[in-house]
Amino acid sequence: MFNVVIFGAPGSGKGTQSQNLIDEYGLYHISTGEVLRDHIARNTELGKIAQSYISQGQLIPDDLMVDILEDLLDKNPKETAKGVIFDGFPRTVPQARALTEMLEKKGSKVHAVVGLEVNDDELVDRILKRGRETGRADDNLETVKKRLDVYHNQTLPLRDFYTSEGKYHAINGSGDVSKIFESIKERLDKVKQN
Numbered sequence: 001m002f003n004v005v006i007f008g009a010p011g012s013g014k015g016t017q018s019q020n021l022i023d024e025y026g027l028y029h030i031s032t033g034e035v036l037r038d039h040i041a042r043n044t045e046l047g048k049i050a051q052s053y054i055s056q057g058q059l060i061p062d063d064l065m066v067d068i069l070e071d072l073l074d075k076n077p078k079e080t081a082k083g084v085i086f087d088g089f090p091r092t093v094p095q096a097r098a099l100t101e102m103l104e105k106k107g108s109k110v111h112a113v114v115g116l117e118v119n120d121d122e123l124v125d126r127i128l129k130r131g132r133e134t135g136r137a138d139d140n141l142e143t144v145k146k147r148l149d150v151y152h153n154q155t156l157p158l159r160d161f162y163t164s165e166g167k168y169h170a171i172n173g174s175g176d177v178s179k180i181f182e183s184i185k186e187r188l189d190k191v192k193q194n
């Protein structure tokens with residue numbers, strides 16, 4: 001397996017660059033946000049719980065999120081065999097520890113964490129624009145501010161966590177989408193060679 005975590009604040013381009021990574025490396029994409037939004041659209045029990053957190057810009061509790069991830073990995077052994085792009089997970093240190101354990105059980109690990117770094121003003125502009133264009137429910141000013149607070153307080157500590165493991169690759173996430181992808185590819189190709 002070749003496992004990549006795509007990491008960054010709301011609106012930093014995780015989903016956009018994941019698409020490029022799928023095309024380049026044939027990896028399986030797990031976007032926890034998309035999984036949760038699908039449950040909300042189908043009005044499942046999980047969807048009802050997720051809705052109450054997402055609409056407030058808060059994180060779904062770790063235990064629940066880890067169970068969802070384990071399910072996704074176990075249910076898709078063929079698809080995940082080459083490796084996975086984790087988009088939106090982990091978001092807390094306990095989630096990162098759980099991911100290490102889940103992959104260890106498969107004899108694997110996180111190979112690289114790609115951190116898309118973009119300043120907050122640009123993030124807000126991008127998200128509000130997408131909110132106007134697509135109507136995504138959590139893309140409004142009030143929720144965006146909460147999502148950014150949650151990111152800085154609960155998720156950003158993971159940068160140190162993965163830096164200390166020598167896995168964090170900082171990428172400037174502003175500018176041309178294809179140029180950003182070139183920088184990601186340059187880093188990941190090196191990781192793959194080692």
Ligand code: AP5
Nearest residue numbers: 010011012013014015016032033054058059060088126130
């Ligand atoms: P999630 O869906 O993961 O949302 P997010 O982290 O807030 O990130 P986004 O999807 O908004 O942005 P992105 O980084 O994917 O950027 P994108 O490529 O779309 O999570 C939603 C919610 O679910 C969370 O708030 C939480 O409640 C819950 N949740 C999910 N995972 C969880 C977990 N593990 N634990 C607990 N709770 C969890 O780009 C954004 C926009 O910018 C797009 O319009 C795009 O076209 C544009 N864009 C991209 N790149 C560029 C560029 N270089 N220049 C200009 N525009 C660009």
Ligand code: MG
Nearest residue numbers: 014015031033
């Ligand atoms: Mg996304």
